[in-house]
Every structure is written in C-alpha cells, then in structure tokens.
Amino acid sequence: MTEMLKVTVDRRPPLAVIYTEGYINNQGGEEIARVAYDLIESNHTTLLLNLKGTKIVNSIGISILIEIIEKMLEIDGQLAFCNLTPTIEKTFHIMGLAQYAKIFADEEVAFGELTA
C-alpha cells in the first residue's frame, strides 16, 4: 500500500549521512539498520540520520533505531538525527532517545558539532 522507504547515503569519513524518504515502519527501520551496519563495517563511527523526507514513523521502526543506537554505543560511536518534524522530535523525547542520540535542527548545525 505504501511505498518502501528510500534510503540514500553520503559518506564523508569518519561521518556518514543517511537520508530517508517515506514512512519508517518495520521494513523501513530494517532498511536503515542494514545501511547503518554496512557503514559501521566500513569504519564510520558517527552516523547522522537526516529525516527531512520522513513525516511519519511508527514505534516498531523507532525500536529498530534503538538497536542502532545500542550498537553505536557499543563501538563508542554515535548516531545523531537532524531535520525531524516537531512530532517525531517530541516522540523521541517521550521515549528517551534524546538522552542517547543528539538531535540537531539541520545538517549544517549537526556537521558543526559532530566534526568539531
């Protein structure tokens, strides 16, 4: 019924930006995880998930993002987010994700902080 989430990557070692377009449900979350784990394998220790193209997520998709955050903590890396809708950001705060993953207004602000 809905189109599959589109995921693209911009590698800027040691950082990589993951762009999403569409609904992050269980399949969408798994696709992000697949891309994130490939990036970790190729020594990207800081991942920025740019959700500009995503207006809706569900808790199953977010639970997969928690798995990625857990993996990043294990390798002393970090997953950060930018361009969240106010509702997605509020949801991340409700769930406590914001304690373990930085949230930035946009990519420029994120780059300034993550590459400092």
Add this chain to the structure above:
Amino acid sequence: MVDSTVMREVTLTLPMLPDMEIAASKTATALAEFMEMSSDKIDEVRMAVVEACINSFEHSKADDRKVEISFVVLGDEDPERLQITIRDSGVGFAPDTLKRPRIEDKFKEKSKRGWGLTIIKGLMDEVDIHSGPNGTTIVMSKLR
C-alpha cells in the same frame, strides 16, 4: 469529558493488514484539517492513530482480524475536540499492570518494542483504555 454536539462523524472498519494504519491516519488528518488544528497537532493525532492501530494489529489476537475506528468531531459553535475510538475484539490485556517502558531497560532487553501506549499518552490530551476478554477499546481525544 465536555458535553458537546457531534459536528461530524466518520467510522472505518479496517482489516489487520500491513500499512492499514495509514488509511486510518489519513481519515484523522482530514477531520483534524476540517477542525483547523495546527499542523503540529494534526501530526500528533496522526501518529497516535498509527500507534493505536498497530497495537491492535500486533497484540489483539482478534479472530476477525478487524479493527473498528470512529472519528468524532465535537463542539458547540466551532469544532473543539477530535475524539477517536479504536476497538478490537481480541483477547484484551490489563493496562494497569503494564510497566512504563524505559530506554535504559530496552538497551538490556532483546526486544526494544512496547512503546505504543506511552507514545499515545504523550501525544494526545486524553486517553482512556477499556480492556477485557472480549476486546480492547482505546478512546483518545485532542483539543483543537
């Protein structure tokens, strides 16, 4: 709950199939737009509807594999409140015994899931849950 006139009502019966929650969220969006809710509030309603549907789809074990949803716009002269009722005929659960999930605990657990009701309560103004052996009904509302 404030006594108000029903200004508009829509009912849906959805099969428990992948992504059907999006159909429910589109109906919620249309009614919230009719009420001239802010875009942020519309998004919050939309996400709460998605979560309530997914909860039913995933946990109800309803034999008929259906969920009934009613969307009611309440108000006197102007629309004031959007009330959404999501009902399944599943096995039910005990909402009072559910522990509020904590992300610190989820990091230690194999399953990271179980956030639906926490998200719904965080996004909506009022949430009531009635559950028993004949099914679960979630009544949630958002003020304009």
